[in-house]
Amino acid sequence: MKKQRCCSLGDHALLSASSSHRWLHCTPSAVLERSKEDKSSNAAAEGTAAHELSEHKLREFLKIKTVRPLSKYDSPELEYYTDVYVDYACELISEAYSRSSDPVILVEQRVAFTDWVPEGFGTADLMVVADKTMDVLDLKYGKGVQVSAEDNPQLRLYALGALAMFDYLYDIETIRMTICQPRLDNYSTCEMPVVELLHWAENELKPKAELAIKGEGEFCTGDHCRFCRVRATCRARADRNFELIKMDFKKPDLLTDEEMAEVLVRVDELKRWAVDVWAYAEEEAIAGRKSWGGYKVVQGRVTRKYTDENAVAGAIIAAGFKEEDIYSVSLLGITALEGLLGKKQFKEILGDLIIKPEGKPTFVPESDKRQEYNPAMTDFK
Ligand code: SF4
CATH class of the missing domain: 3.90.320 (Lambda Exonuclease; Chain A)
Incomplete structure (x- = not known):
């Protein structure tokens, strides 16, 4: 059980x-x-x-x-x-x-x-x-x-x-x-x-x-909304996000760097909220439970696929092609190989053949625990 x-x-x-x-x-x-x-x-x-x-x-x-x-x-x-x-x-x-x-x-x-x-x-x-x-x-x-x-x-x-x-x-x-x-x-x-x-x-x-x-007390929005079951329809979260959007920018026509910085700190949560709202609306519409003005459900684009891989292989070989022409072999990924060999043997056999390349520079909030990327240090190394 x-x-x-x-x-x-x-x-x-x-x-x-x-x-x-x-x-x-x-x-x-x-x-x-x-x-x-x-x-x-x-x-x-x-x-x-x-x-x-x-x-x-x-x-x-x-x-x-x-x-x-x-x-x-x-x-x-x-x-x-x-x-x-x-x-x-x-x-x-x-x-x-x-x-x-x-x-x-x-x-x-x-x-x-x-x-x-x-x-x-x-x-x-x-x-x-x-x-x-x-x-x-x-x-x-x-x-x-x-x-x-x-x-x-x-x-x-x-x-x-x-x-x-x-x-x-x-x-x-x-x-x-x-x-x-x-x-x-x-x-x-x-x-x-x-x-x-x-x-x-x-x-x-x-x-x-x-x-x-x-069910009493104050609604409070934050990171904890991320896995809340009502995150898409919660009014407190919507109110909070509309508040975030209502920014009062003055002239000139282009945002200043300070204003851009203000927008950036709000964008993360707004992106997540938009994704949640979209996922909820899509799920309800596809299930036929709700319809939303201005939107409809259509069939997605599809690609061709084999009905039976063995039958396809048999038919090609019968037509005179060789197995090596139609199959490709690829090496298992690092995690799968490590699982197969065990950590110790993996290190012994493949330790010198594994490298960890430099990660691509990524733009993240300051709260991210990773150390700040310093291109000068990388060039120096
Ligand atoms: S989504 Fe709404 S109800 Fe859920 S944790 Fe956030 S504020 Fe609270």
């Missing part, structure tokens, strides 16, 4: 740990999101497959009975990156054994944080309690957005759930929360004393959760 990763006593928690970043910033969002069907994306389904395979591998490592899951996402890449996560988790477990002869290790553990969040439940990927420290490890299989463990409410909620389970048994003083995002080579850890976590839970989390469960 397939396991639901984010769950409540029912199917899904209204105030889930995974969406806490959003409902903590914008408390009415959780109730509003309920009005929109939760369509699991391809990326989410791939993430579930990665978690199920990782759980299986970790259970094997811990010598717990397990059956290897099968999924349509099985591939050398999935194999490789789940191995990277499991290696990381195993190191964390070994380190716990170096501190305590009897650590508590829980894989894909359901936790409840209902003392602070009404009906709040979730599933933590790995929790390890050893000595006075508890580790909470979360696998992020996505590679679209780099996730940090700093100020990460999802990890804090798992930690609170784990504390509710163990605090009366163990004298836990420190929580160490880690994000493992192997496809971005991102490993981020944040340590927090238990007293600080509990202070945050009582003074920030609990009051906001009480508003969020009732």
Whole structure:
């Protein structure tokens, strides 16, 4: 049976740990999101497959009975990156054994944080309690957005759930929360004393959760809108974006550099909003649920394709052509080869044959974590 990763006593928690970043910033969002069907994306389904395979591998490592899951996402890449996560988790477990002869290790553990969040439940990927420290490890299989463990409410909620389970048994003083995002080579850890976590839970989390469960509080737009289910139709977001557009430019006819800089800081969010609105309108129109004045649905342009590749090959060979004339062979990509050989052997055999070329200069907001590109330094090198 397939396991639901984010769950409540029912199917899904209204105030889930995974969406806490959003409902903590914008408390009415959780109730509003309920009005929109939760369509699991391809990326989410791939993430579930990665978690199920990782759980299986970790259970094997811990010598717990397990059956290897099968999924349509099985591939050398999935194999490789789940191995990277499991290696990381195993190191964390070994380190716990170096501190305590009897650590508590829980894989894909359901936790409840209902003392602070009404009906709040979730599933933590790995929790390890050893000595006075508890580790909470979360696998992020996505590679679209780099996730940090700093100020990460999802990890804090798992930690609170784990504390509710163990605090009366163990004298836990420190929580160490880690994000493992192997496809971005991102490993981020944040340590927090238990007293600080509990202070945050009582003074920030609990009051906001009480508003969020009732759909009350102030709408607040920001980066957290990105995965909100109502991001295309949310009035607060539309109002905010129209406010951004209403810029009061005076003469001369061309924008000054200062005005251009002002436009640029607004453009990122406006682009995202436009894409969301377009995707929503398109989906509704194609499904036949809505029509929009000035727009219609047509059939897309198509290219020719074979009905049966084997039959095509057979027909060409029968016509006197050779196999080498009609098939092309290409080398596997770096990630797939690394998955095939394993990291160690890959490095031994191909280490000298892999280079990392300079990235193309890319224009990004100042908040981007990458170091500023300096052409003079590159020329010098
Ligand atoms: S789109 Fe943004 S502002 Fe609107 S409900 Fe969602 S999180 Fe709140």
